[in-house]
Amino acid sequence: MSSLRERIIRIWKEDPLLKRVLRNTSYLFSSQVVVMALAMGQSLLAAQLLGSAIYGWVTIITDFGTNVNKIFSFRMNEFVVRYMAPEMVKKDYQKAGAFAKIAALTEGSTSLFAFLVYLLILPFGAQFIVKDTSSIQYFYLYSLFIIANILYETSTGILQVLDRYRIQGTLQVIQSIVTASIVAFAFFTKGNIALILIAYLVGKFILGFGSIIAAWKALNDKLGPQWFLASLKGLPSFREMAGFTISTNLSATAKLLTSSSLESQLIGYFLDTRAAGIFSVVTNVTVPLMTPISQFIPTTYPEMTRSIAAKKWQELKQMLRRVTLISASWTAFFFIFMAIFGHWILNFWGADFVNGYPIMLIMMIGYSVSNVFFWNRSIWLSFGKANIPLVVIMVCAVLKIGLAFVLLPRFGMTAEALLLSGNFVVSVGFLTIFGMKMLRQAEKIDPETIEMAA
Numbered sequence: 032m033s034s035l036r037e038r039i040i041r042i043w044k045e046d047p048l049l050k051r052v053l054r055n056t057s058y059l060f061s062s063q064v065v066v067m068a069l070a071m072g073q074s075l076l077a078a079q080l081l082g083s084a085i086y087g088w089v090t091i092i093t094d095f096g097t098n099v100n101k102i103f104s105f106r107m108n109e110f111v112v113r114y115m116a117p118e119m120v121k122k123d124y125q126k127a128g129a130f131a132k133i134a135a136l137t138e139g140s141t142s143l144f145a146f147l148v149y150l151l152i153l154p155f156g157a158q159f160i161v162k163d164t165s166s167i168q169y170f171y172l173y174s175l176f177i178i179a180n181i182l183y184e185t186s187t188g189i190l191q192v193l194d195r196y197r198i199q200g201t202l203q204v205i206q207s208i209v210t211a212s213i214v215a216f217a218f219f220t221k222g223n224i225a226l227i228l229i230a231y232l233v234g235k236f237i238l239g240f241g242s243i244i245a246a247w248k249a250l251n252d253k254l255g256p257q258w259f260l261a262s263l264k265g266l267p268s269f270r271e272m273a274g275f276t277i278s279t280n281l282s283a284t285a286k287l288l289t290s291s292s293l294e295s296q297l298i299g300y301f302l303d304t305r306a307a308g309i310f311s312v313v314t315n316v317t318v319p320l321m322t323p324i325s326q327f328i329p330t331t332y333p334e335m336t337r338s339i340a341a342k343k344w345q346e347l348k349q350m351l352r353r354v355t356l357i358s359a360s361w362t363a364f365f366f367i368f369m370a371i372f373g374h375w376i377l378n379f380w381g382a383d384f385v386n387g388y389p390i391m392l393i394m395m396i397g398y399s400v401s402n403v404f405f406w407n408r409s410i411w412l413s414f415g416k417a418n419i420p421l422v423v424i425m426v427c428a429v430l431k432i433g434l435a436f437v438l439l440p441r442f443g444m445t446a447e448a449l450l451l452s453g454n455f456v457v458s459v460g461f462l463t464i465f466g467m468k469m470l471r472q473a474e475k476i477d478p479e480t481i482e483m484a485a
Contacts, residue, residue, distance in 0.1 A: 062200030067322045069207040073214040074315045075380055077227050078308065080218045083383045087295070087304030088161055089227055090311035092173050094292040095156045096149060100177045101287050103145035107134035109279045109332075109412055111188025114272070116333050117340045119192055119253075127192075128258035129266055131250060134185040137276065142181040149174050160299040173228050179235040186242035191329050193249045202241040210234035278417035285421060288428035294447055297432075301439045305383075310444055312380050313387035316373065317395055319365060324358045324402050331406055335413040344474040351406060362402045366395055390448045397452030400459050407462040414469060420462055427458040 078086045111134050118127040153174070157167040190199050213230035216222070250258050266272070287293060294314075299307040331354060338347040369376075374388045401407075408420045431454045438446035 062204045063322050063326055065204050066207040067319055069211040070318065071315065073211045073230070074312065076214050076218040078312055078380045078384070080222070081224060081227070083308040083312075083381070084303070084305045085224055085308075086311065087299065087306070087308030088163075088166055088169065088224060090295045090307050091156065091160050091299045091304065092166070092169050092228065093176075093231060094295045095153070095160065095170065096173045096176045097292055098287060098296065099149045099152070100142070100145050100180060102284050103148045104141040104177070104180075105137050105276060105280050106184040106283055107138045107276070108184040108188035108191075108329075109283075109417075110134050110137075110272070110276050111185060112192060112333050112336060113275060113412060113415065114267070115189070116192045116336045120337055120340060124254045124258070125261050126266065128250065128254045128261035129263050131185070131189055131254075132259050132261060133263070133266075133272070134188065135182055138182055138185045142177060146174065146177045149177060156296075160296055161304060162299070169224060169228055172225065173232065175232055176235050179232065179239040181239065182243050182246075183239045186246035187329070189246040190242065190249060191333055193253055195245060195249050196330065198245045198249075199242070202238050202245065205241070206234040206238040209237060275415065275417055278421050279412065281421050281425070285425040285428045288432055294451065297435055297439060298444065298447060301435075302443060306444055309384055309387045310390065310447070312377070312384045313391045313394065316376060317369070317391060317398060321398060321402055323361055324405050327354055327358065328405055328409060332409040332413065335406070335409055339413050339473075342477055344470070344478075348470065351410075354406070355403060358405055359403045362399045366399055369395060387444070390444050393445070393448040393452050395452075397455030401455045404459050404463040407459045407466060410466040410470065411462065414473070416469075419465075423458055423461050427454050430454075 077089065081089065111130065114130040115127050115134075118124070118130065150171075153170040154164075154167060157164050157170055187199065190196070210230045210233065213233060214227060217226040217230065254261075294310055295307045298310050331350065334350065335347060338344075338350070370392060373391055374385060377385045377388055377391070408424075411417065411420045431450045434450055435447060438450065
């Protein structure tokens with residue numbers, strides 16, 4: 032035990048990259064502990080207030096808006112990290128400012144387009160997914176979510192590149208406290224679905240516009256107040272930037288097609304809102320599995336990009352080994368805990384939700400694989416090869432959705448959970464194995480010239 036403690040202390044002292052990753056992750060993780068607890072609490076209160084069927088309405092409406100926004104607006108977070116981070120390393124603040132400006136203009140314009148698309152297709156969601164046209168008023172209400180998120184991805188990318196993780200965590204905590212407070216008010220005053228949706232909306236506006244203000248201030252502090260006047264000359268070709276942006280967004284869209292947010296739409300369409308509500312609660316209960324490790328994604332991606340740009344291969348491989356060990360340890364602990372106590376925990380939401388226990392166990396298999404190798408997609412993006420994850424995720428998504436149309440109506444939520452879990456195992460496994468192979472090949476072709484510390 033003593034030697035293990037000494038080894039951990041030595042690693043902490045001698046690995047500045049891991050120390051930086053853990054420090055930045057701790058800002059997000061500490062806030063996410065609060066966010067997670069509040070999210071679980073507000074989910075419990077909302078489900079008990081509304082019941083499984085109407086809670087299913089909330090799930091479908093919020094996921095419908097989220098999915099439309101993700102499909103039709105460009106998420107520029109990865110663009111900012113991919114292009115802005117190397118310029119910050121080279122201290123070329125003119126180009127860094129230009130990339131920030133391009134990202135903001137692109138995301139803003141596509142978000143407005145997504146808002147218009149949402150208004151056009153929301154009647155479909157009310158009629159065929161919720162299966163109750165009276166729900167259309169709530170779809171209109173939640174459409175404001177897209178306006179709240181108009182520059183959110185660009186802002187978070189800028190905050191990541193400029194190491195402003197603490198303010199991100201602070202905003203997330205404030206959002207969660209306000210949202211949970213309104214949900215609690217609705218619960219104790221016997222409020223309705225409209226008040227629950229308003230609670231979510233208020234939180235989205237706090238996080239969305241708070242991130243914009245924080246990113247603007249960070250850019251002014253680091254690049255100067257005239258950063259938005261940066262010239263666009265000397266940048267990579269439009270074709271290259273557009274290709275990366277389209278590929279990453281198509282890849283993220285394909286990933287969306289296999290995520291839990293789409294499941295509520297499929298379950299609502301083929302089954303009913305009660306099943307959608309149960310599936311949503313099961314997903315919420317598994318959030319603690321993903322939350323601690325998901326905070327490593329925005330902190331390791333910029334570091335991976337910097338290490339690859341500097342050809343520090345040993346540093347990169349060492350970081351991947353160590354963060355994977357951390358993620359595997361947490362995942363194993365949580366899986367065992369939920370296998371033992373999950374049935375009892377679900378009972379807090381109500382007896383109807385206990386039916387989701389087998390679904391939870393199936394989903395956790397896929398989530399565990401995704402959790403351990405959380406960097407599977409980021410490594411490809413760091414090398415500028417966004418097309419590979421796109422193809423892999425898209426193929427898996429098409430197969431998964433195609434099978435859902437056949438199996439979901441016959442076998443219900445169990446089939447959907449199996450498809451979701453299997454998709455993660457296959458896609459994450461492929462990207463991880465071949466991503467590491469790509470890293471080893473890059474090291475052979477362009478070996479490291481600076482000797483790394485042991």
